[in-house]
Amino acid sequence: MSIQYEVEQLADSYGVSDSFPKDFDYGEEEPDIEDSSAPSDSKPRILLMGLRRSGKSSIQKVVFHKMSPNETLFLESTNKIYKDDISSSSFVNFQIWDFPGQVDFLDPTFDYEMIFRGTGALIFVIDAQDDYMEALGRLHLTVSRAYRVNPEINFEVFIHKVDGLSDDHKIETQRDIHQRANDDLADASLEKLHLSFYLTSIYDHSIFEAFSKVVQKLIPQLPTLENLLNIFISNSGIEKAFLFDVVSKIYIATDSSPVDMQSYELCCDMIDVVIDVSCIYGLREDGSGSAYDKESMAIIKLNNTTVLYLKEVTKFLALVCILREESFERKGLIDYNFHCFRKAIHEVFEVGVSAQRPLGSQAVGSPRNKAVALNGTPRNTV
Numbered sequence: 001m002s003i004q005y006e007v008e009q010l011a012d013s014y015g016v017s018d019s020f021p022k023d024f025d026y027g028e029e030e031p032d033i034e035d036s037s038a039p040s041d042s043k044p045r046i047l048l049m050g051l052r053r054s055g056k057s058s059i060q061k062v063v064f065h066k067m068s069p070n071e072t073l074f075l076e077s078t079n080k081i082y083k084d085d086i087s088s089s090s091f092v093n094f095q096i097w098d099f100p101g102q103v104d105f106l107d108p109t110f111d112y113e114m115i116f117r118g119t120g121a122l123i124f125v126i127d128a129q130d131d132y133m134e135a136l137g138r139l140h141l142t143v144s145r146a147y148r149v150n151p152e153i154n155f156e157v158f159i160h161k162v163d164g165l166s167d168d169h170k171i172e173t174q175r176d177i178h179q180r181a182n183d184d185l186a187d188a189s190l191e192k193l194h195l196s197f198y199l200t201s202i203y204d205h206s207i208f209e210a211f212s213k214v215v216q217k218l219i220p221q222l223p224t225l226e227n228l229l230n231i232f233i234s235n236s237g238i239e240k241a242f243l244f245d246v247v248s249k250i251y252i253a254t255d256s257s258p259v260d261m262q263s264y265e266l267c268c269d270m271i272d273v274v275i276d277v278s279c280i281y282g283l284r285e286d287g288s289g290s291a292y293d294k295e296s297m298a299i300i301k302l303n304n305t306t307v308l309y310l311k312e313v314t315k316f317l318a319l320v321c322i323l324r325e326e327s328f329e330r331k332g333l334i335d336y337n338f339h340c341f342r343k344a345i346h347e348v349f350e351v352g353v354s355a356q357r358p359l360g361s362q363a364v365g366s367p368r369n370k371a372v373a374l375n376g377t378p379r380n381t382v
């Protein structure tokens with residue numbers, strides 16, 4: 001595939017070729033949207049739980065710390081709860097808590113009530129390459145305890161390490177785990193407890209896709225963002241648009257047309273390309289500058305008449321669009337619509353400034369959402 005680049009705004013030095021720099025510099029502060037005054041322990045949590053060696057730490061490192069999947073082979077076992085506050089580098093304003101495999105609910109020092117009360121999502125990781133019967137027992141114990149403390153938690157089950165399974169085996173494993181887990185809940189009269197299942201692997205984009213869905217459920221502004229994206233693409237002749245958290249490559253929203261994995265992967269790859277080029281060639285002579293800032297934008301024309309278009313939306317967010325070459329002839333219109341879209345996104349989130357950050361800080365507690373009129377103008381619902 002021949003790719004033609006027009007990459008503007010380049011910067012920062014770094015050596016890893018297929019990943020984001022670990023000490024990534026976002027450049028100028030944009031305090032109007034992303035600053036947080038919330039003390040880290042009051043931030044809502046995403047918990048990563050599951051048996052030992054199921055892959056919890058690997059998921060966290062690959063998604064949020066740009067560790068390459070092969071490096072996870074050398075990760076040591078987690079012995080205590082590892083709290084990772086990723087809000088300084090990401091739009092995702094949560095703490096990720098990675099638990100050691102064996103959490104003992106009977107241990108008096110383990111205050112699970114406190115932990116579950118401030119939790120937005122509980123991700124339970126099951127190793128699909130291993131015998132999963134013990135994991136299912138642990139899943140049931142964990143979610144039923146958590147549900148009794150906080151029924152608002154989103155329960156997410158990652159059927160993980162599916163890279164080692166054939167397609168048929170994947171489907172069969174998912175069906176079996178789904179069936180058994182829900183039977184256990186029905187036996188305990190917990191039918192209202194909803195589990196969502198995802199097939200994941202750190203060796204492809206499935207883990208980013210799954211994490212995107214988990215995070216999206218915690219964004220109170222999601223319907224507004226979707227609405228804005230729908231308006232933007234329909235008025236600009238764009239086929240698909242994703243709003244990405246640049247550092248994690250989680251998409252926090254997309255338009256309402258279905259997501260196909262290929263498009264998502266293409267957009268993820270584009271972010272990698274842009275940041276890589278930017279990091280290598282974008283520094284000013286004196287070494288200043290940043291890899292991603294207000295000026296960041298890129299156009300990649302593929303040889304199949306498809307155009308990929310990336311533009312900065314906020315310090316942490318980028319819009320990545322897929323469109324046909326002929327639609328791109330009206331670039332002026334697209335840019336004007338983007339300008340309106342960007343402004344609306346800033347308005348949607350600026351409501352969180354006085355108190356806390358937008359995502360997460362409002363996910364558990366009192367959501368202060370804005371609705372958007374069909375012309376894309378945000379207005380308060382209350």
Ligand SMILES: Nc1nc2c(ncn2[C@@H]2O[C@H](COP(=O)(O)OP(=O)(O)OP(=O)(O)O)[C@@H](O)[C@H]2O)c(=O)[nH]1
Binds near residue numbers: 073076079099
């Ligand atoms: N094939 C495959 N291996 C994986 C995947 N994710 C993690 N692993 C491997 O699984 C092993 C255990 O991963 P960890 O992330 O340490 O597991 P953990 O659940 O954090 O383990 P504890 O800290 O002991 O609870 C490592 O060797 C990883 O490389 C995956 O998607 N596919």
